Amino acid sequence: MPTESEPRLRAGRKSIRECAGTQSLQSAAYLFQTPTMTQPNTIVTRFAPSPSGYLHVGGARTALFGWAYAKGRGGRFILRIEDTDQKRSSESASIGFLKDLCWLGIGWDEGPEFESFGGGDRGSYFQSERLDIYNTHLTRLIDAGQAYWAFDTPAELDAQRQAAKARGNPYRYEGTTARNIAKETVQQWLTEGRAAVIRFHTPTGPIVIEDEILGSATIPAGEVDDFVIRKADGFPTYHFAVVVDDELMGVTHVLRAQEHFNNTAKHMVLQDALGFRRPIYGHLPLIFNPDGSKMSKRDKDKLLRKASADRKMEQAPAGTVDAATFAAWRGDKTMQLPLADAERLAASLGVSLPEINVDDFRRSGYLPQVLCNFLALNGWSPGNNLEKFDNEFLQRTFDLSRVVKTPAKFDRMKLLAFNCDALQAMTAAEFTVLARAHGLSEHPEFMTRLSESQFVQLASASHERSKTLEDMFKANRFLILPDAELPYDMKSVLKVLVSGGGEAHLRAARDLLAKLSNWDAHSIEQLLKGYAEANTAGELGKVAQPLRVAVSGGTVSPPIFDTLAILGSSSVLARIDRALTMAAAQPRGTEAATQSPRAE
RNA sequence: GGCCCCAUCGUCUAGCCCGGUCUAGGACACCUCCCUUUCACGGAGGUAACACGGGUUCAAAUCCCGUUGGGGUCACCA
Numbered sequence: 001m002p003t004e005s006e007p008r009l010r011a012g013r014k015s016i017r018e019c020a021g022t023q024s025l026q027s028a029a030y031l032f033q034t035p036t037m038t039q040p041n042t043i044v045t046r047f048a049p050s051p052s053g054y055l056h057v058g059g060a061r062t063a064l065f066g067w068a069y070a071k072g073r074g075g076r077f078i079l080r081i082e083d084t085d086q087k088r089s090s091e092s093a094s095i096g097f098l099k100d101l102c103w104l105g106i107g108w109d110e111g112p113e114f115e116s117f118g119g120g121d122r123g124s125y126f127q128s129e130r131l132d133i134y135n136t137h138l139t140r141l142i143d144a145g146q147a148y149w150a151f152d153t154p155a156e157l158d159a160q161r162q163a164a165k166a167r168g169n170p171y172r173y174e175g176t177t178a179r180n181i182a183k184e185t186v187q188q189w190l191t192e193g194r195a196a197v198i199r200f201h202t203p204t205g206p207i208v209i210e211d212e213i214l215g216s217a218t219i220p221a222g223e224v225d226d227f228v229i230r231k232a233d234g235f236p237t238y239h240f241a242v243v244v245d246d247e248l249m250g251v252t253h254v255l256r257a258q259e260h261f262n263n264t265a266k267h268m269v270l271q272d273a274l275g276f277r278r279p280i281y282g283h284l285p286l287i288f289n290p291d292g293s294k295m296s297k298r299d300k301d302k303l304l305r306k307a308s309a310d311r312k313m314e315q316a317p318a319g320t321v322d323a324a325t326f327a328a329w330r331g332d333k334t335m336q337l338p339l340a341d342a343e344r345l346a347a348s349l350g351v352s353l354p355e356i357n358v359d360d361f362r363r364s365g366y367l368p369q370v371l372c373n374f375l376a377l378n379g380w381s382p383g384n385n386l387e388k389f390d391n392e393f394l395q396r397t398f399d400l401s402r403v404v405k406t407p408a409k410f411d412r413m414k415l416l417a418f419n420c421d422a423l424q425a426m427t428a429a430e431f432t433v434l435a436r437a438h439g440l441s442e443h444p445e446f447m448t449r450l451s452e453s454q455f456v457q458l459a460s461a462s463h464e465r466s467k468t469l470e471d472m473f474k475a476n477r478f479l480i481l482p483d484a485e486l487p488y489d490m491k492s493v494l495k496v497l498v499s500g501g502g503e504a505h506l507r508a509a510r511d512l513l514a515k516l517s518n519w520d521a522h523s524i525e526q527l528l529k530g531y532a533e534a535n536t537a538g539e540l541g542k543v544a545q546p547l548r549v550a551v552s553g554g555t556v557s558p559p560i561f562d563t564l565a566i567l568g569s570s571s572v573l574a575r576i577d578r579a580l581t582m583a584a585a586q587p588r589g590t591e592a593a594t595q596s597p598r599a600e
Numbered sequence: 601g602g603c604c605c606c607a608u609c610g611u612c613u614a615g616c617c618c619g620g621u622c623u624a625g626g627a628c629a630c631c632u633c634c635c636u637u638u639c640a641c642g643g644a645g646g647u648a649a650c651a652c653g654g655g656u657u658c659a660a661a662u663c664c665c666g667u668u669g670g671g672g673u674c675a676c677c678a
Contacts, residue, residue, distance in 0.1 A: 049678085084677090084678080085677055088677080088678090150676095154675095157675090161675095169601095169602085170674070171674075172674090197676050199676095209604090214605065215605090217604055218604090219604070220604095223602085223603055223674085228676050230676085231676040232676055233676075237675090237677085237678090238677070239678095241678095242678090258605080258606095258671085259672055259673075260678090261604070261605070262603080262604060262672070262673045262674075285606090286672080288671090290610095290611075292670085374612090377612060378612065381612080383614060384614085384626095385614070385627080386626090387613090387626075387628095388627095404612095405605075405606055406607070406613095407671060407672090408611090409611060410611095410612095411612060411629080413629055414612065414627075414629075416628090417627085417629085418627095420640090424641075465639065465640040467641095471640090539637085541637045542637090544637035545638065548637080549638095554638090555639080556638055556639045556640090557638070557639075558638095559637075559638085560637060560638080561637090
């Protein structure tokens with residue numbers, strides 16, 4: 001179970017200026033870390049996300065495959081944080097997704113320390129703390145003439161891109177100008193503190209990418225231009241950091257999303273220039289929404305925008321989002337509402353937010369092993385018509401040769417079905433344990449209102465109709481409401497009590513229940529079945545439905561005997577009386593019954 | 601648009617590499633019926649796909665070419 005203990009960045013980070021400046025680049029020692037290779041043929045994979053509070057399901061699958069591949073072969077799995085983007089520094093302190101990884105059962109041998117995972121002697125596992133290392137290798141490249149300083153401003157580059165576009169040509173950075181600047185001039189400009197990046201001098205010639213999943217592809221000569229490997233702020237770009245770290249950390253297999261496929265060419269030329277080994281690559285197919293759009297954390301906001309636009313909503317309902325935030329959000333389509341705000345707004349709009357992050361699925365009552373199982377099925381399958389398996393099986397069986405090349409659409413219905421199956425396969429005791437844990441973390445009000453024995457009864461009555469751990473809490477709110485505050489669905493009252501003639505049976509049942517001495521599910525069952533035998537030709541529904549409506553406010557609840565038993569006699573009688581009064585107040589006749597609006 | 605990749609039921613996929621056993625298998629969803637105190641579960645059936653066009657071959661979902669369609673990528677983001 002995840003706790004409130006947010007993973008935090010390790011203390012003692014060097015300040016950026018301290019190690020990212022031009023000076024430190026020039027004076028950096030030539031340290032070429034040689035990793036202590038444990039065994040020569042150990043398989044090492046890594047998951048290398050940028051910092052974030054939440055783990056996206058796509059990232060979760062990448063991590064799962066990397067983990068399974070290495071662990072199933074006696075290898076190591078590394079977690080590395082790619083925090084080289086200072087513009088996202090507000091997020092960089094947030095590596096909350098570590099708890100999501102733990103929850104899924106994906107542990108890492110090396111990386112940030114969290115729970116029992118992490119550590120390792122090839123750190124830091126935060127790229128922002130490895131600037132000295134990158135600078136060392138950057139210097140090598142510059143000294144060898146394989147990289148050079150470039151002083152173009154973003155505006156100049158932008159203009160060049162625009163011009164190329166206007167001409168209808170694909171834009172490629174033309175490096176000759178920058179490369180022809182005299183060494184002394186470069187030195188002088190650097191001393192003056194001019195903003196500069198380092199670009200890699202990409203060799204000409206086609207580049208052949210070998211991929212274990214996609215096969216091989218040839219990128220024609222000239223496609224890869226002189227890309228930036230060190231930004232003006234002194235941080236390396238992704239391409240450079242990834243290549244250096246994978247080498248130094250001994251990564252043998254790189255499993256990552258297919259969107260990185262074209263980047264591989266850049267990484268390969270860099271590896272050649274640096275004299276590095278080349279890992280084996282496997283690019284995983286992407287995961288999409290059912291409608292074919294890319295699954296994104298912005299999907300929640302997208303849905304809320306549509307819902308509020310449909311309702312022509314000009315301001316947020318009271319108590320959901322404050323006016324300023326709402327206005328800003330309406331004005332900026334790329335802005336994301338804070339999660340709590342988004343959830344309050346969704347609740348008041350009556351829409352439910354799509355689950356995108358691993359934590360969303362956890363909160364919706366999905367089991368971690370089911371999520372892993374299902375995620376693995378998106379892009380991979382073990383064959384033999386086998387679909388249900390655990391992570392241990394995945395470890396043993398996962399292989400790159402069975403990864404498909406086509407993108408998958410994430411099918412929530414199938415996930416739900418899998419979760420239901422897993423829940424049904426449990427014993428009552430197992431289910432109760434999980435239900436209690438879920439209730440404690442997501443629905444504390446249930447746990448305080450219900451006694452232990454009431455909760456156990458509810459769990460056992462809900463088990464067989466639960467598709468998620470969330471269902472029993474979502475469907476049975478009526479149990480914990482004060483009797484006088486129970487909302488009634490008037491359509492049900494009208495249909496079952498008024499026009500359906502349930503009122504009489506309800507009244508009769510009330511009298512019998514009031515006299516019942518042993519208030520437990522079994523006794524209630526005896527009583528009601530006896531009543532049905534004698535009065536409704538054995539049709540239990542004739543009395544069960546009126547009771548259900550009276551006691552729950554609607555037509556859906558756990559088995560009526562359990563429901564009444566959990567509620568207790570005084571609540572049951574009070575609610576029946578309320579329902580009876582309500583029914584008596586309704587105008588008779590079919591017209592009234594069919595067109596009355598719902599109350600409350 | 602340039603470059604790269606991909607293409608089996610609505611969806612996830614098996615089969616393809618090593619052509620015949622594929623009148624294409626499974627799962628989810630959907631439809632019908634059964635069970636039933638509501639909801640759900642469960643049981644029994646059913647609808648449903650090799651994108652298209654050319655080759656190669658005695659024989660192609662499987663090999664080749666093209667077309668169409670989809671995706672990825674073209675940042676001082678990763």
